Amino acid sequence: MPVLVMKFGGTSVATLDRIRRAAKRVGVEVAKGYDVIVIVSAMSGETNKLVGYVEETSPLFDAREYDAVVSSGENVTAGLMALTLQEMDVPARSWQGWQVPLETTSAHSSARIVNIPTDNINRKFGEGMRVAVVAGFQGISPEGRITTLGRGGSDTTAVAFAAAFGAERCDIYTDVDGVYTTDPRICDKARKLDKIAFEEMLELASLGAKVLQTRSVELAMRYKVKLRVLSSFEEQSDEAGTLVCDEEEIMELNVVSGVAHSRDEAKMTLISVADRPGIAAAIFSPLSEAGVNVDMIVQNISEDGRTDMTFSCPTNQVARAEQALKAAQDAGSINFHDLVADTDVCKISVVGIGMRSHTGVAAKMFKVLSNEGINIKVITTSEIKISVLVDRKYMELAVQALHTAFELDKAA
Amino acid sequence: MPVLVMKFGGTSVATLDRIRRAAKRVGVEVAKGYDVIVIVSAMSGETNKLVGYVEETSPLFDAREYDAVVSSGENVTAGLMALTLQEMDVPARSWQGWQVPLETTSAHSSARIVNIPTDNINRKFGEGMRVAVVAGFQGISPEGRITTLGRGGSDTTAVAFAAAFGAERCDIYTDVDGVYTTDPRICDKARKLDKIAFEEMLELASLGAKVLQTRSVELAMRYKVKLRVLSSFEEQSDEAGTLVCDEEEIMELNVVSGVAHSRDEAKMTLISVADRPGIAAAIFSPLSEAGVNVDMIVQNISEDGRTDMTFSCPTNQVARAEQALKAAQDAGSINFHDLVADTDVCKISVVGIGMRSHTGVAAKMFKVLSNEGINIKVITTSEIKISVLVDRKYMELAVQALHTAFELDKAA
Incomplete structure (x- = not known):
């Protein structure tokens, strides 16, 4: 059987x-x-x-x-x-x-x-x-x-x-009854997805959509296990919930499948770091040793041999990061003028496997945010994801605007 | 070690x-x-x-x-x-x-x-x-x-x-901090025993002194495991608690080591049962099959080919016993005029390994109870125990009188 x-x-x-x-x-x-x-x-x-x-x-x-x-x-x-x-x-x-x-x-x-x-x-x-x-x-x-x-x-x-x-x-x-295009508590136009590709689910899981643990999605992807997420509190049909599967099984891939957000982000900037070969390693090795999970990294253009280095990490690791960097400064392995932590930020991401074959997603995202007057502080991209850090007060606005712009809203 | x-x-x-x-x-x-x-x-x-x-x-x-x-x-x-x-x-x-x-x-x-x-x-x-x-x-x-x-x-x-x-x-x-000569809640002269023999402990355990489970005492006796019962709520010395051990290890064996009681007893009497060979089996087989734990049994003197049969069982099994006996009556395997249950009784026992070599314990017990005006309803004896059923209202009085008479009271 x-x-x-x-x-x-x-x-x-x-x-x-x-x-x-x-x-x-x-x-x-x-x-x-x-x-x-x-x-x-x-x-x-x-x-x-x-x-x-x-x-x-x-x-x-x-x-x-x-x-x-x-x-x-x-x-x-x-x-x-x-x-x-x-x-x-x-x-x-x-x-x-x-x-x-x-x-x-x-x-x-x-x-x-x-x-x-x-x-x-x-x-x-x-x-x-x-x-x-x-x-x-x-x-x-x-x-x-x-x-x-x-x-x-x-x-x-x-x-x-x-x-x-x-x-x-x-x-x-x-x-919950499945995977949504975004958090329904933030955007009432959020729509349940019938299907989502493993890779997309992985990005969403790691971005804080707490429906499935990243590790189980990785395992499912490796062994091609069809995963279905559904609610135990509702009557279920065979079509209920969201199927997480290989992208080959999804007829029409979405350019963007979902908009994710994470409140639990802090932005830290080392101001006026001496810019020399190996400086990135000198900064991020002590952070890694201190158990700080660095996510996004941006290095400004260098001027007069000095630069600003910005990175993000979980809010509850800010103190640990500060301690590690000051210890490195004291030990002489790095040299910076100031260290500024901004915990009043959030991360917004658009995820979609169709991005691989569609260009212009990033440009569109930046334009949508700009139209809403939202300033982007840090940007990172992967093959199927674009993430930005913005002021936390814009979180709901950013999610809703992007959700609409990428045509994820449910039919009215 | x-x-x-x-x-x-x-x-x-x-x-x-x-x-x-x-x-x-x-x-x-x-x-x-x-x-x-x-x-x-x-x-x-x-x-x-x-x-x-x-x-x-x-x-x-x-x-x-x-x-x-x-x-x-x-x-x-x-x-x-x-x-x-x-x-x-x-x-x-x-x-x-x-x-x-x-x-x-x-x-x-x-x-x-x-x-x-x-x-x-x-x-x-x-x-x-x-x-x-x-x-x-x-x-x-x-x-x-x-x-x-x-x-x-x-x-x-x-x-x-x-x-x-x-x-x-x-x-x-x-x-509790050990095994007592009787229940201290009933008799304030109860005294903690320093040592008690396995056989005595077995009788006391099965009589409702809930300090140790019968099964563990049996096992300890079989394998000669020295058992010590002591309190986890008091500072302990090496001499604390009660040692349950082989009788050889107890220098001076008590004639009576303890007085036990059990409230959870009912007395049942079959009145005017036809007295014939096999009648005891005909009565107690259906009780056993019904899961009734019969404890004491007394058969009265027979008269005109009929007798009364009395037994005791736990109070909560009375209904089951009645059902089993009436079914046997209906099936014609036994014949009695009436079935009387008395749940207003209790069992009092004196236990002591020294009884083996001392005579007169039973006689003394009956005399003590008689002096207090307590009527004995049923008696059973084993090698190291004498048990009687009496009206429940006499329980405290019987325990206290026997405790004093057998010299178990603690020094004032």
Whole structure:
């Protein structure tokens, strides 16, 4: 029988009632003839509670014990989901990570999946079991200890199972009904996309559209796993949600598929840096060592052997960046007149795989922003994305104007 | 290094603070030179919460899934205890049942321990680890599924580890500071016992002194594991608590060690039963099949080929007993005039290993009760115990009078 993977996040299994609702969705797919692998997260709030216990107990915790504690929330949901399915007369059983066994590296609390043997679960499917409920987010290390996969681990578990079992599709049930052209809370003309290409989803995920974790999208792209994002709180048809798939499967590629924004950006400028070969390395190596995630970088035109260097990083890393750069200044490896941090900015991006073959997207974007009187502070581009930093007060205006200009608005 | 097993129950690990306090006690024993195996229960309330989830999800639950869900509470505590010990610079790690592996039968939710291999944990002790924190109450079946040991499972886990590792002693930390001559809430002259023999403890445990689970005492007796019961809420010396041990280790055996009581008893009388060979079997077989735990049985003297038959059972099984006996009457296998249930009784027992060599204990007991005007309804005796059923209103009086008469009162 064809295999389907269905993943339910924390809000979708937050109560026994919600678990029942999710189980009914699983039952519908079983009735269609699928053998189903269900991946579950912990009931929402549970993992945070456990993480809180660990951090209070031991600020510099042993990641192996962290994993042993934190993984227990998913075990509870897996058992309860199996029981709920059995109550509905659907033959089901639960599997904890080590029982599959989902083999991972030993990098505790951010382990990578190494292998998922399919024989145990497939044998049970052969014996008439219709649903394998697997605790997400967890695996077992070569040393036999419990590992967890880090943020977004359950999405990644789901995609990895879909790849290992050659599943027809991997359905990610969440609290939104799909991927939108932009954030509906900011732009009421936002439209749900029926399909989106992996590459676009990757850019959107990393830009803060928190529907799917970047890592699971990368994995899906590599193994060509069809991903569908849909709501566990609505009645669903086969056409519901958004399908994340290979671009070949999308008939008409959009030039621009979405407009993303991120509030969590700060702009930092080193004023009057001595401009010499190796200066970029001298600036960004200490930042990297300090764990600062530098995103955009702009170097101004040099004048009299000095230049201004601007970069962006997450707002909560500004203090760390300042400290690292001042230490480098004190150590004599760089020399600047001043360091200015601007936390009152935001990042706006347009993403679209069609940009590859269409020119003029950047020019159009800049013109739209200019028409609205919005000054662009920093620009970066990739093959399928253009991002700009602008004053935060313009965020809504910029998103709405770009959404309309790139013809993403839903039909009135 | 000598091995010590220390078990902490749910109230002893109910909060992070209490886990810290328990860990300090462990640290004291490590400092004395012991390698320690710590068995932990779930934080108090957690297991009941999980059981509630399961029962609400599926009234006739699959016990395999029940075990997978319910065992997770102990895993959390085990990890947190290991982290707490590490914070105190005591080398420790946690073990879940399947990691030891604690091998059990497949009787889910009431599994029996089959084997505890010691090599994994001993190898770690050899590498410098000082404390193995083991999640209590759980194991793994031959099929690789998680099992739980049922009520009192963590006490049983602790004793089994002590037997497997040849531990010097098994310390059971709980919310009382030892075993008493009687319930201090009923008799303010109750005295803590320094030592008690396994057989006495067994009788007291099964009579409702809920300090230790019967099963763990049986196991300790079989493997000669010295058990100590003590409070996790008080500063402890080496002499604290009560030592449960082989009678050979107790210099002066008490004729009577304790007076126990149980409110949860009902007396049932079948009036005017036809007295013929096989009548006892005809009455008690259907009760046994109905799951009624018959405790005491008395058959009156027969008259004109008919007799009265009286027995006791737990109060909450009265309805079930009545149903079973009426069904047997209807089926013609027994014949009685009436069935009378008296739920207003209680059981009072005196227990003491010295009874074996002392006569007159029963006579003295009956005389004491008679002097207080207490009528005895049913009597049973074993080698080291005499139990009587009396009206419930006399419970406190009977306990106090017997406690004094058998010289158990503490020095004023």
